[in-house]
Amino acid sequence: MSELLRLKGIRKTFGGVRALRGVDFDLVQGEIHALVGENGAGKSTLIKIISGAYRPDEGTIFLQGNPVNLESPRVAQDLGIVAVHQEPTLYPDLSVLENLFVGRFLRRGYWLDWPAMHREAERALTQLGATLPLRAPLQQLSRAQIQLVQIARALLVEARILILDEATAALSLEEVDRLYRILQDLRSRGVGIIYITHRLEEVFRIADRVTVLRDGEVVGRARVNEVNQEWLVRHMVGREVGAMYPRNPRPPGKPLLRVQNLTRQGVFEGISFEVREGEIVALAGLVGSGRSEVARAIFGLDPYDTGEVWIQGRRIPPRPWEALRAGLMLLPEDRTRQGGILGLPVRWNLTFSILDQLKKGWALDKQAEESFVAEAIQNLSVRPPNPDLPLLALSGGNQQKVVLGRCLLVKPRVLILDEPTQGVDVGAKAEIHRTIDALVGEGLGVLLISSDLPEVLGMADRILVMHRGRLVAELPRGSSAETVMKAATGLLEVPYVR
Amino acid sequence: MYVDRARQLSILGFLLLLSLALSLYAPNFFQLQNLEDILVNTSYLSVAAIGMMLVILTGQIDLSVGSILAICSTVAALASKAGMPIWAVFALALGLGASLGLFNGLLVTGLRVHSLIVTLGTMSLYRGALIYFTQGDWIYDLPSDFRAVGLGRFLGVPIPIWIALLTAVLMSWLLTRTPWGRGLYAVGSNPMAARLTGLQPSRILLAAFTVNGLLVGLSSMLYATRFSAIQSNTGIGFELLVVAATVVGGANIFGGSGTVLGVVLGALLMSTIGTTLTFFRVSSFWEPTLRGFFILLAVAFDTLRGYRRGVWRRGGAR
């Protein structure tokens, strides 16, 4: 089987973070090549380079032996490389048929030839063994159907390389089976497929080869039938577990946060758990399992249909300011867009959540603000330590510190941390973990939402696992990565009852 | 193509109800003259509303259409009085409208400023310029060939209706059968994707504003030719009426969806309401209130139904 794609020595740096440090990768015709690695390992960056969204700082890309310059997604698509993302570049108001052809409409003379496009679309769909409502607007389709649209589009442009990123994240079992069938069919036609997944059993189910990324480097590559899950986990996680996760477990105190039967139709159901003083409870699960949604509902950003949220013994309604007042704080997942305001100075960003307490009469107490800000900058070692710089000017890790600083200034008793170390370099990661451990040492309770398996295993006292909107397991500290993964993919034999 | 039949049917339903009520309380409403008035008003309004829809599809707006209407009407009338043949007057009105629209478009695409502010400015700029040149005078003694456009008939049907019909068919064709037409929808639906996939949103937007201006120029020919004089305050409040017709007709204010048929029905609805008010001698002071109210109703309905801006509006990603 001939070589389709080869990457040599790919390097990519963002700001000060080295996302990829000399990655080699290859793909042959007619294979499904799985790409695995924890969050932040560099998978997203790698496929963005392959699909033309990013350009590498160093390194070469060869397409069927010839070096190519993938300047844009358009160029990559013209060369036969198509990526299927979670957030596709498609048009929700346009019909399915249009989305299949937008940018390359079939014409008869100057006019658009809808009947021809209809025929082509039907043909592609038959090949996929699927049906789609061609006239409906894209936004009416389910996630699985939208995925089909993307794959059908790939077929229509005669893609030779198909990239799938967490494709089965939100699919039902039947939809997953259908997807596997389609991929296997494509493989038999010689298409090369790069398949990114967190679900390790998928690797063994459909992939031919697997490459493991960690911290921007390739740490393992093998034929799937020559390795097992343990090999995968070992390569993904690495050996630094100890130093990265400074954890001094303590006996927990009284409950700080109690969630009872929280339900939001279609998103999550019957969520009940507790977080007590001095403990770190991890909320693990795959992309799409509903963890962030639960967090937002607890904090009051989104409504919920039934259920109760109790903070320090007080029932609170779904309003963020009520949650804050009761002692709960949320550190959001997307720090640059949700956690802080980039265009405003660090000083403002740090004090936003305590703004209403910083008053002297009707005016802001700027002196008090000064001291809070100085203290926060020092405690968290924010660099550079200049509160008048716009948040934009700081590195990713330091931005995260500022956001954490803001959350801590509220003096919360319970913290919900949503992916606190995502995209953060190793050094800052360890610091953040130290801080979290120190916090619970002072009696706080932390709900840690994380897709970083080693982080979950290293930091948590208890591990709650969500799968498709439900809590499916509560595992103790010391559980194996395998067990957590099994629960996250819905394969755990022991049912969870609370 | 995706077509929102529900909206079109709702408008028809509303009109049906209105007709029912009228037939009970005021059956003499249904004289030929009244109905013809409604259709002729619908004609020039729908032409302008189709133009506005082009702009709204891309997520922008054009508040200067009233002033463009005034300028085109005035210049056309003056040119006709000066002896220009009627086909040339048409060309002049359309060309002038297109130029004014182009200017709007250049400001929006060149400066990356939202059309709200730009057209708020040009609305005053254009009207002020007009008054400066006309000194506020009304234009009387309009030539017969000029007035024939608005008052004449072809096969018994008033000419404006024919022209509006042709325009609607042509524009519908353009919107569904050309890449540019679908490009308008794409740019409004997901501007980021449009840029990434090489659709050139700036050019599409520029064309939208220009064609809108051209259609307002055409509308002015259907409108001004029905009067015996061109007043100096022509077109004041026109932008409100046009936006009402467009939005009630189902064009999503956030961009990305709308149909010619819907907009025409919206224009029909607004014209019917206007004529009904006049028929019942309700003070014309209430007209702007009703128009504003309908806009709010239509957009509130769409918004609450979930027609929000935002690429993927369903559930969280994680």
Added chain:
Amino acid sequence: MKLWRASVSEAVLLGVLVLTFLVMSQLSPHFLTPQNLLELPRFFAEVGLIALAMTLVILTGGIDLSVGSIVGLSAVVLGALHQGGIPLPLAALAALLVGLGAGLVNGFLVTRVGIPPLITTLATMAVFRGIALGISQGRAFRDYPDYFFFLGQGYVGPFPVQLFLFGALALAFAILLSQTAFGRKVYAIGHNEVAMRFMGHDVDRVKLAVYALSGTLSGLAALVLVSRFSTAKADLGQGFELDAITAVVLGGTSISGGVGGIWGTVLGLLVVGAVRNGMTLAFINADVQQMIIGGVLVASVALYGLMDKLAPMARRGREVGREAS
């Protein structure tokens, strides 16, 4: 903490102001006389009050096109109630409350119903004006007690009363924006609304307050206007939104929100007021004046747009937040 565009623009604005005064003095010999200059505040006070509140609205990333109509509505309520026998102070209070109510309607539609501010206020601009016309049926309301005219026609020393009213409110707004938590929230919401929610703030309440302020100040402007003209009619305030928005935009407040301030608006107001005054003294037609102001708006937007292109860093910080919604 200054959140204006670079202080270069402050200097430029002052330069523009000086230039305007020079040009206006050429248009009419009466312009630079002390009598005229002292009377200037009288003419731009009403628009000025509105522009102060409009600054806040635009800072949050919104807009209020209905301010002129609220002026008309409040004026008519004042006139109608007073003519109906209600004592003037109560009628004036009612007029202010009507302004407040109208602003709350705008705020409600924007925050709870979710209609974009542009469309909301375009529609309410028509609705409020229509209601005013409907109430007044084209009549004018006169015959106010003499003490009422002090507001619009009186003096304190050599200065018109409006100067102090406007000055006091401008100061109050400036302090509100720079020294209070509310002010900071206004700026922040204009930058990134989504993040503000995550930080625990009630964004809807701030927006509601901002539109309510806009409506209330329009009501206040109506009182001053009626006092100045001695008549209340439904068409009062027409075109005020143009002048107010021009003043705010000229003064450096970005139409997308997050950047700007009161002192810029004040400078912008001085320019707009001087231009209006100069043109009136030169007997230039009201519609032509409209054209000039429209031109000023387009020109300032163009200039600031160009400046933003040359300094993309500041804008990027805002845009990242915008995409999050």
